Amino acid sequence: MSVHDQPDDGATPVPIAAEDPLTQRFRAMRAATDPVVARGIRDALISMHLPLVRALARRFANRGEPVEDLISTGTLALINAVDRFDPAKGTKFSTFATPTVIGELRRYFRDKSWAMKVPRRMQELNRAANTARDLLTQRLGRTPSYAEIASELSVGEDEVIEAVESGRGYDLVSFESLGPGDDGAHEGPGEEDEGLANIVRRVEMDQAMHAILDIRERRIIELYYFEDKSQTEIALSEQISQMHVSRLLSRAKAKLRRYLQG
Amino acid sequence: MNASVENGDGLRLSLPARPEFVGVARLTLSGLAARLGFDVDATEDIKLAVAEALNLLLRPAEAAAQIELSATWDEAGLDIVLGRAEAGLPADDDAQIAQMVMAEFMDDAQLANEAPQVRLRKRRAGH
Numbered sequence: 040m041s042v043h044d045q046p047d048d049g050a051t052p053v054p055i056a057a058e059d060p061l062t063q064r065f066r067a068m069r070a071a072t073d074p075v076v077a078r079g080i081r082d083a084l085i086s087m088h089l090p091l092v093r094a095l096a097r098r099f100a101n102r103g104e105p106v107e108d109l110i111s112t113g114t115l116a117l118i119n120a121v122d123r124f125d126p127a128k129g130t131k132f133s134t135f136a137t138p139t140v141i142g143e144l145r146r147y148f149r150d151k152s153w154a155m156k157v158p159r160r161m162q163e164l165n166r167a168a169n170t171a172r173d174l175l176t177q178r179l180g181r182t183p184s185y186a187e188i189a190s191e192l193s194v195g196e197d198e199v200i201e202a203v204e205s206g207r208g209y210d211l212v213s214f215e216s217l218g219p220g221d222d223g224a225h226e227g228p229g230e231e232d233e234g235l236a237n238i239v240r241r242v243e244m245d246q247a248m249h250a251i252l253d254i255r256e257r258r259i260i261e262l263y264y265f266e267d268k269s270q271t272e273i274a275l276s277e278q279i280s281q282m283h284v285s286r287l288l289s290r291a292k293a294k295l296r297r298y299l300q301g
Numbered sequence: 302m303n304a305s306v307e308n309g310d311g312l313r314l315s316l317p318a319r320p321e322f323v324g325v326a327r328l329t330l331s332g333l334a335a336r337l338g339f340d341v342d343a344t345e346d347i348k349l350a351v352a353e354a355l356n357l358l359l360r361p362a363e364a365a366a367q368i369e370l371s372a373t374w375d376e377a378g379l380d381i382v383l384g385r386a387e388a389g390l391p392a393d394d395d396a397q398i399a400q401m402v403m404a405e406f407m408d409d410a411q412l413a414n415e416a417p418q419v420r421l422r423k424r425r426a427g428h
Contacts, residue, residue, distance in 0.1 A: 094398060098349055133394070137401040157341045197324040201331065 065126040084121050084132075085114075091133060092117050095140050101195055102148065103160060109144060116143035164202035166265065167192055173249055251298040256291040263288060311373040316355075318366035318385060323355045326370055330381070337374055338425065346406040347423050351381060353399045353406075354419035358385045360396070378408070378424040390417045 071077035096109035120136040175183035189196040262268040274281040334344040403410035409422040
């Protein structure tokens with residue numbers, strides 16, 4: 040049976056005697072002339088369906104948004120469903136409320152442009168996983184498991200596997216395409232690497248950065264290319280001159296070029 | 302890179318009926334959906350529905366059972382069938398919520414108790 044094949048024509052009200060207690064409560068709420076009584080029944084109906092909201096919110100819990108926010112969003116949808124539900128149509132309340140709550144949760148992610156952010160989040164997680172792998176290798180004296188990397192990053196193990204796999208699947212990614220917008224701070228001696236841009240895979244770049252650059256060079260490359268910082272911003276955060284940032288970038292890119300071109 | 306559509310293409314997976322293998326199925330299906338050109342939203346929908354179906358099929362606690370998953374696809378969409386020979390599908394409130402969730406996330410979600418099987422279909426954009 041398709042799940043959506045629920046009676047919903049509203050043509051035949053269910054006799055009172057055959058009604059379940061929940062439907063009776065909805066009828067009582069609609070029939071109540073005393074607003075305090077109606078409010079009390081409404082609150083009780085909302086409370087008794089909060090577990091449904093939590094169960095549905097949990098299904099979206101691995102998308103990087105706080106579960107509390109998802110539960111709040113779902114609860115608002117539940118309240119809306121309680122207010123709109125018509126017991127005369129013969130549909131179970133959970134059948135009516137579930138699509139409403141799921142619809143609202145999906146809208147929540149759509150409003151946050153979640154799908155557009157996923158590739159970026161995967162890239163960030165891919166980089167974080169590489170960094171955590173290096174740290175844990177040093178700390179443990181062996182290669183860590185995915186579970187250990189996930190624990191280090193406080194994310195799910197499957198997320199780490201997916202991020203690492205997505206990293207392997209990157210098409211040729213331009214080094215410069217990951218860089219900041221045109222903020223006027225790009226001038227300087229580090230701008231001659233167009234040839235490099237088209238031959239480097241991101242994953243190879245991560246590996247190369249860890250193999251060949253010192254900590255400061257790596258940090259500056261990461262800030263400039265992957266966190267969209269301008270040379271001026273990096274100069275401020277590193278407490279060095281913009282010219283020095285430019286020289287460090289230039290030197291790091293030259294090292295990477297030599298390393299990657301063998 | 303998107304996988305080309307060839308007649309008879311398909312994917313089969315036989316998984317131990319234990320919760321720790323739900324993630325294996327999710328990852329497999331997300332890799333397949335991405336290669337078939339489904340976007341991020343649709344891929345997440347497929348993963349969520351497959352996890353839901355597996356959780357339903359895992360509920361009967363018989364040991365040493367296998368869950369069989371097969372996926373086939375064409376220009377119009379992706380069909381996934383999940384089944385477990387040894388046990389029926391549960392029919393309580395949680396199971397009903399699971400059914401509704403699958404129906405919300407897929408274009409078609411059918412339960413066949415006689416098999417028992419969960420059949421899911423996701424259409425490609427524009428179909």
